[in-house]
Amino acid sequence: MSSSLGRNKGHNTDRDTDNNIMQKPTIPKGMRDFGPVEMARRNYIFDTIREVYALYGFRQIETPTMEQLTTLMGKYGEEGDRLLFKVLNSGDALKELSDEELLERNAGRFANKACEKGLRYDLTVPFARYVVMHRAELTLPFRRYQIQPVWRADRPQKGRYREFYQCDADVIGSTSLLNEVELLQIINEVFRRFGLRVRIHLNNRKILGGIASVLGEEERLIDITTAIDKLDKMGQEKVFDELRGKGFKEETLLRLQPLLMLSGSNREKLDKLATLLAASEEGLAGIEELRFILDHIETLDFSAELMIDLSLARGLSYYTGAILEVKALDTPMGSISGGGRYDNLTGIFGLDGLSGVGISFGADRIYDVLLELGLFPEESEVGTQILLANFSKEDALYLLPLLAKLRARGIRCELYPEATKIKKQMGYADSLKIPYVLLVGEEERLAGRFTLKDMQRGEQVQLSEKELLERFGY
Amino acid sequence: MSSSLGRNKGHNTDRDTDNNIMQKPTIPKGMRDFGPVEMARRNYIFDTIREVYALYGFRQIETPTMEQLTTLMGKYGEEGDRLLFKVLNSGDALKELSDEELLERNAGRFANKACEKGLRYDLTVPFARYVVMHRAELTLPFRRYQIQPVWRADRPQKGRYREFYQCDADVIGSTSLLNEVELLQIINEVFRRFGLRVRIHLNNRKILGGIASVLGEEERLIDITTAIDKLDKMGQEKVFDELRGKGFKEETLLRLQPLLMLSGSNREKLDKLATLLAASEEGLAGIEELRFILDHIETLDFSAELMIDLSLARGLSYYTGAILEVKALDTPMGSISGGGRYDNLTGIFGLDGLSGVGISFGADRIYDVLLELGLFPEESEVGTQILLANFSKEDALYLLPLLAKLRARGIRCELYPEATKIKKQMGYADSLKIPYVLLVGEEERLAGRFTLKDMQRGEQVQLSEKELLERFGY
Numbered sequence: 001m002s003s004s005l006g007r008n009k010g011h012n013t014d015r016d017t018d019n020n021i022m023q024k025p026t027i028p029k030g031m032r033d034f035g036p037v038e039m040a041r042r043n044y045i046f047d048t049i050r051e052v053y054a055l056y057g058f059r060q061i062e063t064p065t066m067e068q069l070t071t072l073m074g075k076y077g078e079e080g081d082r083l084l085f086k087v088l089n090s091g092d093a094l095k096e097l098s099d100e101e102l103l104e105r106n107a108g109r110f111a112n113k114a115c116e117k118g119l120r121y122d123l124t125v126p127f128a129r130y131v132v133m134h135r136a137e138l139t140l141p142f143r144r145y146q147i148q149p150v151w152r153a154d155r156p157q158k159g160r161y162r163e164f165y166q167c168d169a170d171v172i173g174s175t176s177l178l179n180e181v182e183l184l185q186i187i188n189e190v191f192r193r194f195g196l197r198v199r200i201h202l203n204n205r206k207i208l209g210g211i212a213s214v215l216g217e218e219e220r221l222i223d224i225t226t227a228i229d230k231l232d233k234m235g236q237e238k239v240f241d242e243l244r245g246k247g248f249k250e251e252t253l254l255r256l257q258p259l260l261m262l263s264g265s266n267r268e269k270l271d272k273l274a275t276l277l278a279a280s281e282e283g284l285a286g287i288e289e290l291r292f293i294l295d296h297i298e299t300l301d302f303s304a305e306l307m308i309d310l311s312l313a314r315g316l317s318y319y320t321g322a323i324l325e326v327k328a329l330d331t332p333m334g335s336i337s338g339g340g341r342y343d344n345l346t347g348i349f350g351l352d353g354l355s356g357v358g359i360s361f362g363a364d365r366i367y368d369v370l371l372e373l374g375l376f377p378e379e380s381e382v383g384t385q386i387l388l389a390n391f392s393k394e395d396a397l398y399l400l401p402l403l404a405k406l407r408a409r410g411i412r413c414e415l416y417p418e419a420t421k422i423k424k425q426m427g428y429a430d431s432l433k434i435p436y437v438l439l440v441g442e443e444e445r446l447a448g449r450f451t452l453k454d455m456q457r458g459e460q461v462q463l464s465e466k467e468l469l470e471r472f473g474y
Numbered sequence: 475m476s477s478s479l480g481r482n483k484g485h486n487t488d489r490d491t492d493n494n495i496m497q498k499p500t501i502p503k504g505m506r507d508f509g510p511v512e513m514a515r516r517n518y519i520f521d522t523i524r525e526v527y528a529l530y531g532f533r534q535i536e537t538p539t540m541e542q543l544t545t546l547m548g549k550y551g552e553e554g555d556r557l558l559f560k561v562l563n564s565g566d567a568l569k570e571l572s573d574e575e576l577l578e579r580n581a582g583r584f585a586n587k588a589c590e591k592g593l594r595y596d597l598t599v600p601f602a603r604y605v606v607m608h609r610a611e612l613t614l615p616f617r618r619y620q621i622q623p624v625w626r627a628d629r630p631q632k633g634r635y636r637e638f639y640q641c642d643a644d645v646i647g648s649t650s651l652l653n654e655v656e657l658l659q660i661i662n663e664v665f666r667r668f669g670l671r672v673r674i675h676l677n678n679r680k681i682l683g684g685i686a687s688v689l690g691e692e693e694r695l696i697d698i699t700t701a702i703d704k705l706d707k708m709g710q711e712k713v714f715d716e717l718r719g720k721g722f723k724e725e726t727l728l729r730l731q732p733l734l735m736l737s738g739s740n741r742e743k744l745d746k747l748a749t750l751l752a753a754s755e756e757g758l759a760g761i762e763e764l765r766f767i768l769d770h771i772e773t774l775d776f777s778a779e780l781m782i783d784l785s786l787a788r789g790l791s792y793y794t795g796a797i798l799e800v801k802a803l804d805t806p807m808g809s810i811s812g813g814g815r816y817d818n819l820t821g822i823f824g825l826d827g828l829s830g831v832g833i834s835f836g837a838d839r840i841y842d843v844l845l846e847l848g849l850f851p852e853e854s855e856v857g858t859q860i861l862l863a864n865f866s867k868e869d870a871l872y873l874l875p876l877l878a879k880l881r882a883r884g885i886r887c888e889l890y891p892e893a894t895k896i897k898k899q900m901g902y903a904d905s906l907k908i909p910y911v912l913l914v915g916e917e918e919r920l921a922g923r924f925t926l927k928d929m930q931r932g933e934q935v936q937l938s939e940k941e942l943l944e945r946f947g948y
Contacts, residue, residue: 025603025823028540028591033604035611036533036618043534055881057858057888059510059906060517064501064637065539065593065623066559071499085540086562088589090627092581102576107566115562117502119539129499130507137509139905141891144510149539153564163538176891178870185878299874349499384531396652400773404659407529414531417615417650431613432533 030154030162037381041371044380045194045363046147049167052189053145056182058169061144063126066117073118075125075348081108083152086115119151123168124345124358131172132349140173140354159368170358172345177289180322180341181296183359187326187337188304190361195375197329198336201309204290205319205340207273210283211259211310214276215252223248224256225313231260232311259310266294266308273310289321305329318342322357328369336365385472386413386436386452387429389422398445402465411472413438429455438468504628504636511855515845518854519668519837520621523641526664527619530656532643535618537600540591547592549599549822555582557626560589593625597642598819598832605646606823614647614828633842644832646819651763654796654815655770657833661800661811662778664835669849671803672810675783678764679793679814681747684757685733685784688750689726697722698730699787705734706785733784740768740782747784763795779803792816796831802843810839859946860887860910860926861903863896872919876939885946887912903929912942 027033034042050060066087073081094102096113104110120126123146131138147167156162169186171179184200191198212221223246227239234242240253259276262269270287277283290308297306304326312323321341328336339359346354370376386406388399399415406413416425422439429437439451439460450468453460463471501507508516524534540561547555568576570587578584594600597620605612621641630636643660645653658674665672686695697720701713708716714727733750736743744761751757764782771780778800786797795815802810813833820828844850860880862873873889880887890899896913903911913925913934924942927934937945 025545025606026542027538027545027603027607028542031538031540033538033608034536035608036535039534039536054857055884055886057861057886059857060513061510062508062513064505064507065625066502066505066637068500068502071501083564085564087593088560088562088585090557090559092579094579094581094584099577103573105566105568107568110568111562119561129501132499133501134507134509139902141902143888151539163540171891174891178864178889178891181874182889182891189881296871296874299871300878383528383533387531390652397770397773400655400770404774407663410529412529412531414617415652415656417645417648417652417656428613428615 028162030156030160032161032163036383040381040383041367041376042363044376045366045370046165046167048193049190049361049363050145050147052186052193053169055189056143056169056186058143058145061127061130061146062148063120063123063130063146065120065149067120067126067129069112069116069118071129071349072121072125076121080121083154084121085119085151085153086111087117087119089114089116120148121152122150123148123166123360124170125348127168127170128346128349131354132346132351135351141171141179142173143169143171145169159364161364165363167361167363168358169360170345170356172354172356175355177292177322178296179357180289180293183339183357184293184297184306184324185300185302187324187359188302190337191326192303194366194370196366196369196373197305198326199305199307199329201307201312201325201327202290202293203309203312203323204286205316205321205323206282206286206289207277207310208286208313208316210277210280210286211256213280213282215255217248217252220246220248222316225311225316228260228311229313236260262310266290266306269308269310270294286321293322314338315340320344324359331369331372333365333369335362336369337361382433382435384412384414384432384434386411386438387425387432387434388413388415388438389425389440390416390419391422391439391441392419394442395419395440395445399440405465405469406472409469409472426455502636504630504634506635506637510857514855514857515841515850516837518850519840519844520639520641522667523664523835523837524619524621526660526667527643529663530617530643530660532617532619535601535604535620536622537594537597537604537620539594539623541594541600541603543586543590543592545603545823546595546599550595554595557628558595559593559625559627560585561591561593563588563590594622595626596624597622597640597834598644599822601642601644602820602823605828606820606825609825615645615653616647617643617645619643633838635838639837641835641837642832643834644819644830646828646830649829651766651796652770653831654763654767657813657831658767658771658780658798659774659776661798661833662776664811665800666777668840668844670840670843670847671779672800673779673781673803675781675786675799675801676764676767677783677786677797678760679790679795679797680756680760680763681751681784682760682787682790684751684754684760685730687754687756689729691722691726694720694722696790699785699790702734702785703787710734736784740764740780743782743784744768760795767796788812789814794818798833805843805846807839807843809836810843811835856907856909858886858888858906858908860885860912861899861906861908862887862889862912863899863914864890864893865896865913865915866893868916869893869914869919873914879939879943880946883943883946900929 072084093114127146147165149163149165151163154160154162187200208221208225212218212224217224227243231239243253262272270290274287312325314323314325319340320343323340324338325335326337337359341357343355344352345356388403390396396415403413403415435455437453437455439453444450450463451460452463546558567588601620619642621639623637623639625637628634628636661674682695682699686692686698691698701717705713717727736746744764748761786799788797788799793814794817797814798812799809800811811833815831817829818826819830862877864870870889877887877889909929911927911929913927918924924937925934926937
């Protein structure tokens with residue numbers, strides 16, 4: 001169970017069979033190996049997010065890599081169904097298929113009968129499935145976080161992979177807007193810890209609904225918001241041309257204009273909006289929700305920029321209240337975090353009436369941003385702190401107890417395992433960026449002294465054991 | 475990329491489609507959801523192992539969940555091939571198959587053409603693949619650790635799952651026995667931290683080879699070791715009967731007997747063995763290796779029991795030197811950790827000459843043992859430390875800055891999001907095992923005081939903010 005190939009009593013293997021016929025191996029496209037330096041950086045990101053989630057009372061869950069395809073299919077639209085990785089049934093995968101069905105070669109129908117399981121496509125649907133399955137043992141409101149990889153058979157391209165991590169937090173079973181406030185605080189705190197300046201764009205589905213409503217265009221909410229979304233890039237004239245092309249009347253556009261011209265502080269925007277949306281109950285409700293959030297955020301030490309942004313119109317098919325998106329200020333990069341409130345997450349599995357609100361951090365994009373801006377703390381990349389050089393068999397016997405003492409004090413260290421040329425050992429420390437090398441030749445051993453070499457400065461000092469331990473903070 | 479379903483601009487979805495037709499969802503057999511309490515315990519295990527690995531200079535890598543099937547097939551024996559989970563090619567999975575091939579319904583041949591990828595079956599083969607692919611950028615010796623799930627289409631049964639974690643550490647590119655010593659220290663330290671008393675069984679492939687050699691039965695090493703392996707359970711008579719049944723001569727059995735009767739300390743066993751295996755160069759080399767390990771371990775503070783155990787005969791098809799296995803002393807449970815030295819890990823991918831030695835911890839079994847023996851530290855299961863009760867809208871506004879102060883000091887806390895009945899809020903704290911509830915009614919707010927309730931003792935005290943912060947160690 002617990003053991004790997006080389007350690008598993010239960011499985012007979014023969015590692016030598018294919019010895020000389022193997023080609024140089026590869027990994028599937030769109031997937032990645034992470035080496036020690038990348039892992040150290042990635043752990044810094046995950047650990048930071050995990051720690052903040054926990055500080056805010058969120059509790060971690062994990063769901064299986066594979067879900068029943070019935071759980072996944074139809075939840076992500078047609079494109080999503082196509083992008084699911086499907087796992088072939090073990091045993092006779094074809095037994096449910098007649099000869100006619102096989103020869104029909106209908107990829108979708110084939111997969112439905114030959115595959116019962118698929119790989120997790122996101123963390124939201126498995127979370128909804130989890131809540132429904134474990135409803136009886138859950139205490140609501142349930143603040144859960146989940147940091148796991150997901151898989152999509154997307155065309156791989158720069159910054160887009162077929163296996164990547166999501167870092168989600170959701171509160172389910174509470175309609176209180178305090179949850180929105182807390183999630184904004186989490187975003188603020190995570191990026192503060194990363195040293196990354198961000199702007200949080202905030203909108204509310206009800207306001208977008210209100211706009212469509214006062215324009216008398218409830219049915220064409222998506223057309224309107226899609227156009228609004230392009231204001232930044234295209235300017236008002238082109239956006240209006242697009243709307244005209246879709247059959248919007250001049251009169252409607254005239255009424256839309258002041259809504260697009262909102263300027264000033266967040267408060268000023270909401271005040272003007274309240275006048276313009278006075279006829280829409282839904283719109284006014286959305287404004288009240290944003291005011292509640294601002295009221296509370298203003299009592300807090302909040303370093304992120306928070307901007308009411310009416311052009312933010314993501315996830316309109318499921319978000320029902322707050323919508324938010326985060327962008328880095330110092331580098332152009334799409335959204336690095338986002339979220340919103342949905343009123344019926346578990347409805348897809350037949351459990352209605354649970355409102356939720358959640359956020360997600362885009363770990364891969366955050367990685368790229370931190371790397372580009374040089375924001376990874378140096379310590380996060382230091383593995384071993386001290387390499388103990390190995391001059392002879394006798395050295396090793398002498399140094400093992402010292403190693404144990406250093407490690408008992410939490411100092412990460414290792415002894416070079418072979419008594420090989422010192423140049424090679426120094427090269428090892430160098431290429432692994434180990435900051436210190438401890439040299440203990442025969443002479444030093446007899447004198448009970450150690451030579452500590454600072455690899456970056458090239459300096460070395462002679463120390464007693466006590467001085468050495470003190471030097472590293474003890 | 476980074477975002478989940480509910481947060482992904484790119485994918486249109488409609489969560490409401492299947493609303494009323496869904497059955498209660500399930501998860502694939504042999505797989506598990508991990509709720510918050512299980513996750514807290516699992517993280518305690520993983521974090522402990524991770525921390526110790528890092529202290530010893532091991533560096534983490536991760537490999538993709540999916541590998542090319544060409545990388546995996548033929549590496550785990552026939553049974554292993556059958557237990558691999560295969561991923562259906564995206565797009566037209568059947569395009570490589572002729573009608574004849576489809577109608578042939580040969581499961582293996584079908585999978586070879588419809589599936590290019592499979593799920594990771596262990597961490598050893600992906601590690602070998604990693605070393606070969608990244609050879610140019612690796613500095614040897616390479617001390618790597620890896621903690622990731624693996625998948626096997628095994629028949630699920632108690633304690634045996636289709637998705638489970640492995641926690642491997644290996645040193646590759648060094649033949650020094652100091653690596654064996656360090657890996658034993660890691661095992662000792664991990665179980666010391668868990669508070670778990672263990673016995674490490676230690677043997678050497680060369681000694682087993684030596685025994686077969688002095689008996690003149692090199693060809694039947696497996697028969698001999700399989701029988702020896704049963705000594706404990708069956709006793710010498712039955713073991714000898716089994717060997718007779720396989721055609722071993724009485725004379726051979728007479729010579730085997732003293733080897734099985736070895737008793738005394740590890741040193742005494744090795745001394746006797748050295749006499750008995752005097753004619754086998756290989757056997758003597760194995761004895762010398764074990765002596766080296768004992769010499770070094772004896773200089774150290776080593777709390778695990780270390781036992782030379784000639785009946786330990788796992789992984790004979792790949793281990794070439796040390797073989798080890800760990801068992802808990804206070805509960806009957808199979809191996810909870812194991813490992814050994816192999817001389818040609820990367821040979822399967824055409825890169826010869828790299829010797830390695832590694833260990834693996836069985837996280838799932840360790841979980842069961844710690845739970846059974848009540849060894850999970852209480853702190854490891856505490857999520858939120860303080861719940862702030864919510865009496866009114868005004869409370870919340872007043873409490874958010876206090877929450878922020880507590881969190882800034884690293885105290886995990888949350889505000890109940892709704893101003894609902896206090897009984898319900900207390901029930902929430904109770905069922906989540908939150909140890910403290912902070913009560914701040916209007917009166918207390920005006921007086922700048924807080925009531926802190928200790929949920930376990932049922933006591934409550936009145937505190938100022940300063941006293942509250944001090945109480946939690948600041």
